Each structure stands twice: as structure tokens, then as C-alpha cells.
Amino acid sequence: MVRIRLVTTPIWSEEHLVAALAQVGFADVERQRQSVPLDSWRGTPLGAEASLIVRRKHLGAASDDLGFVRNGRGSFDMVLSEGHFFRFDRRWIEDLARRHDELVAAAGRTPPANLPGWERRELADPPPVPARGAPAPAAARAVRADAATLAQHAARARAEAASALDELRQQQKKADGPGCLLALVAPILFWGVIAGAEPGLRGGAGFFGVVLPLWFALAILRAIRMGRRARRGAARLLERLPSSEAAKAAAQEFLEGKVKPEGAKTEDALAKELLKAVREPRT
DSSP: OOOEEEEEOSOOOHHHHHHHHHHTTOOOOEEEEEEEEEEOTTSSEEEEEEEEEEOGGGTOTTOOOEEEEEOTTSSEEEEEEGGGTTTSOHHHHHHHHHHHHHHHHHTTOOOOTTOOOOEEEESSOOOOOOOTTOOOOHHHHHHHHHHHHHHHHHHHHHHHHHHHHHHHHHHHHHHHHHHHHHHHHHHHHHHHHHHHHOGGGOHHHHHHHHHHHHHHHHHHHHHHHHHHHHHHHHHHHHHHSOSSHHHHHHHHHHHHHHHSOTTOSSOOHHHHHHHHHHHSOOO
8 A cells, every 4th residue: 555645834825835836847736626536656546635736747657646735724734655755855845835935925925823833644544553561562563664665665666767767768859859850861862872873773673672771770770779778777777776676676567567558559669678678687
């Protein structure tokens, strides 16, 4: 089960919270009159609700929804899953609150009295507490601690894998750019030059005899370069992953889902190459 954290903040103005989120890069905020369910990175219910939501499509490939919900004391609780514990930490939330306060002050608004301070708690019920004076056995405490650590490692691994895949896609897009057009046109121009000197190469047979092999060679070269980028990306990813088999398994599981997402007709070549590189044994 995904761990959900509620962070009680002194942020109280919905209008200025939305504006502050826009300042930090989240301009598309879904506003609801009543709380609605948040979704996980898989598109399944996360098990929490919020009235102000930054949907996962605006947060990254392996992100769960991020939400805010007004509490009974007049301020907003931030609702985040374990996959966001590292990204949206106390420093990030305090910066958001500072921006909110500056916008409120600029608008001449006065905050309500008795706003709550900073509080953090888990949404799920805590494990049973032993009777007073009888601490939990050390083995049970160790098991819970290990399980929590592995869950954090898995969440971080999914986020790192998503980041690595995004970086790889950006590199490939930049590399393809004008290169794709050049790879398409250059063989045709080459055929035009040599066909002018060799009449026997004119016509369809000469065109396909010269151009198709060149296109095929350039496609192979592109695939080789893509594989090299994927291996470099995989090396960086493995360096950033927590040192546990659970983390590596979570990264592979995420990439497996990206190779051919549900409903897709074709495979994602970059995700496939990155997954292959991550699975390769390290030497």
C-alpha cells in the first residue's frame, strides 16, 4: 500500500495558493468545490482526496497526483504520496508558503487568526501500539523499519527511472532534429549526383539500388547511437538508485510499463533500450 502523507501548512488563501503554484511551475491546477480522489502514477485510485490538484501528467511520467485540501482549522493540508517525499520536502513547501504570503500581503489581505502551524502525519492508521510499558519487540520494529525503507527506495527508483527516460527522450529529440531530414535527403542528393555521371543509375532501379542501402545504413547507425545513449543513461540511473534490489526491480517494473503502455500499438524504442541497458549485468 502506498504511504500518503498530510502536511498541515499555514497557507489559507486558495486563490493565492494557486498563484503560488503557478510561480513554481504548476500553472494547471484543477480546482474542485468538493474533494475528489487522487490518482496514482498507474492511473489507479491513490486512496486520498483533495480539492486542489496538480495531476500526474504535469508532474512527470512516474508521478502520483499532488493535492491540497482545506482542513477544519482554516488552512490547507498538502496531500502527497511516498513518491513525492523527496521532491516536495519541507524546504519546497516552505518556499511555496512564502510565495503565498507575499501574494496575500500584496493583495492587502489579512490572514485569519489562530492558523495552525506546520504538522506532518501519515494518512494510513499507524501500526498497533503495544500496551503502555511494553515496547514493541526489537525484531518487529526492525521489520517495520525495513519495510518502510524498501518502500521509499521503490518510490525513489520509479521517480529516477522516469527522470532518466525523460532525459533520454530529450537527448534523442535533440539528436534527431534536423538530422532526420538530412538522413532522408542526403542519400537522394547523392543518388542525383552520381546518376548525372552514370546514366545506368538513372530510373527506379538505380534510385532504389543506391538510396535504400544508404537509408538502411543510416537507420542502423541511428539505432547504434540510441543504444549508446541508453547505456549511458542506464549507468547514470543505476548510480542514482538506492543500493537495494527492490529499487532496481521497481525501476525495471516502471520501464516495462513504458515499453508498451496499455492501449499502445507500438513499442517505445527508447524505453525498450533503457530497460535493456538497466538489465545488463554491471562489470
